[in-house]
Amino acid sequence: MTGKLYGLGIGPGDPELITLKALRVLRAVAVIAYPAPEHGDSLARRIVAPHIPEGRVEIAIRMPLVEARFPAQEVYDRAAIELGEHLRAGRDAAVLCEGDPFFYGSFMYLFGRMAESFPVEVVPGVSSLTACAAVLGAPLAARNDILTVVPAPLPEAELYARLKDCEAAAIIKVGRHLDKVRRVLEDLHLSENARYVEHATMANQNVRTLDRVDRDAAPYFSMILLHRRGEAWR
Amino acid sequence: MTGKLYGLGIGPGDPELITLKALRVLRAVAVIAYPAPEHGDSLARRIVAPHIPEGRVEIAIRMPLVEARFPAQEVYDRAAIELGEHLRAGRDAAVLCEGDPFFYGSFMYLFGRMAESFPVEVVPGVSSLTACAAVLGAPLAARNDILTVVPAPLPEAELYARLKDCEAAAIIKVGRHLDKVRRVLEDLHLSENARYVEHATMANQNVRTLDRVDRDAAPYFSMILLHRRGEAWR
Numbered sequence: 001m002t003g004k005l006y007g008l009g010i011g012p013g014d015p016e017l018i019t020l021k022a023l024r025v026l027r028a029v030a031v032i033a034y035p036a037p038e039h040g041d042s043l044a045r046r047i048v049a050p051h052i053p054e055g056r057v058e059i060a061i062r063m064p065l066v067e068a069r070f071p072a073q074e075v076y077d078r079a080a081i082e083l084g085e086h087l088r089a090g091r092d093a094a095v096l097c098e099g100d101p102f103f104y105g106s107f108m109y110l111f112g113r114m115a116e117s118f119p120v121e122v123v124p125g126v127s128s129l130t131a132c133a134a135v136l137g138a139p140l141a142a143r144n145d146i147l148t149v150v151p152a153p154l155p156e157a158e159l160y161a162r163l164k165d166c167e168a169a170a171i172i173k174v175g176r177h178l179d180k181v182r183r184v185l186e187d188l189h190l191s192e193n194a195r196y197v198e199h200a201t202m203a204n205q206n207v208r209t210l211d212r213v214d215r216d217a218a219p220y221f222s223m224i225l226l227h228r229r230g231e232a233w234r
Numbered sequence: 235m236t237g238k239l240y241g242l243g244i245g246p247g248d249p250e251l252i253t254l255k256a257l258r259v260l261r262a263v264a265v266i267a268y269p270a271p272e273h274g275d276s277l278a279r280r281i282v283a284p285h286i287p288e289g290r291v292e293i294a295i296r297m298p299l300v301e302a303r304f305p306a307q308e309v310y311d312r313a314a315i316e317l318g319e320h321l322r323a324g325r326d327a328a329v330l331c332e333g334d335p336f337f338y339g340s341f342m343y344l345f346g347r348m349a350e351s352f353p354v355e356v357v358p359g360v361s362s363l364t365a366c367a368a369v370l371g372a373p374l375a376a377r378n379d380i381l382t383v384v385p386a387p388l389p390e391a392e393l394y395a396r397l398k399d400c401e402a403a404a405i406i407k408v409g410r411h412l413d414k415v416r417r418v419l420e421d422l423h424l425s426e427n428a429r430y431v432e433h434a435t436m437a438n439q440n441v442r443t444l445d446r447v448d449r450d451a452a453p454y455f456s457m458i459l460l461h462r463r464g465e466a467w468r
Contacts (some may be wrong), residue, residue, distance in 0.1 A: 009360070102367040102372070124435075130361055139336045141338055145338075146385070
């Protein structure tokens with residue numbers, strides 16, 4: 001019997017925002033894999049650490065943070081081989097995914113390598129998208145709003161084109177693209193309707209108006225939410 | 235001491251997709267409110283029924299399903315008054331929200347009425363958006379994809395305009411707008427890249443290609459996901 005691979009959504013960071021299903025799977029599998037930096041701790045592992053039973057095989061998928069090599073395909077190749085060996089030996093394995101596995105998650109790189117050879121199940125999680133809205137205390141989208149999710153690494157002209165007639169938008173992966181995004185929103189007179197959030201639902205959570213974010217301090221996993229009506233910002 | 239109002243995301247339908255936090259709040263509050271049809275059971279209440287302790291005050295927010303009166307503002311006015319009385323008496327209250335409260339949720343109607351007068355906390359939940367992607371076994375969006383969420387009730391020309399250069403899209407609230415959406419996707423040669431999902435993660439879950447959906451059978455809470463690359467549909 002081949003084992004099953006789980007893409008396990010563990011939520012945006014608050015350990016309490018994990019689902020009962022993710023918790024059950026986490027406790028049941030023999031092998032637990034997670035993304036990690038080249039050196040140091042894995043945030044995903046830290047989120048669920050209290051729930052990991054003794055004696056599990058753990059696989060840290062260590063990703064060099066050199067932009068040019070990102071995503072480092074050979075890292076996923078190796079992880080897929082290692083996970084595949086466990087699955088073939090009949091052991092179930094779970095890959096921890098911050099937020100939701102299929103919402104801009106790096107799980108897709110493993111999924112693409114393994115889904116044709118092994119049974120894969122994705123357990124959806126609370127995404128950073130709705131976590132940020134909750135933290136801001138403002139509806140993300142409602143009624144017949146069109147909601148656009150735009151990655152900040154896109155070229156400035158494309159950001160401009162996509163945001164100029166948006167109703168509600170989430171600009172993700174802000175990080176070092178903060179100044180570019182700020183320029184676009186300023187040009188579109190949308191800055192007042194936008195809020196910046198980093199580390200939503202975590203202890204170091206931070207919510208700011210755009211003018212109060214330090215340009216060198218925005219982490220990769222930060223987000224800007226905006227709504228043209230702006231009515232929700234009280 | 236005024237009580238606190240929680241907008242409680244309880245996930246897309248599988249009772250196991252509730253978070254630990256939502257469960258803790260659900261067990262702690264004195265008052266539990268939920269949307270319900272004019273006659274009959276509340277789906278939201280059914281999802282969490284095993285976790286509702288004895289002796290709680292329950293408020294069914296019964297919504298007439300007559301389209302012209304939707305959303306019936308007076309229903310929310312009455313619910314806000316009733317909830318407000320409990321909060322003023324120092325009792326915490328939770329409003330059950332399918333999916334996530336701030337992702338196209340009806341909670342915003344209560345939030346708009348109560349957030350200025352009472353402490354409100356939103357507990358984010360697994361949204362139907364990521365639940366549908368998990369059920370389909372296909373990434374919703376990845377890398378620098380732009381993801382557009384489009385409500386199907388919009389006019390045909392607007393659907394066309396928004397979808398014609400989309401990369402990844404979720405068309406929500408399909409229901410009786412199915413034929414209109416199918417026409418648009420056919421015109422844009424995107425039908426092959428789209429999948430229809432209803433009741434994601436529930437016992438009566440249903441996934442289909444667009445040509446295999448009965449035009450009169452799509453429920454309001456159904457969704458079509460598509461990706462221009464289409465690579466994920468295996």
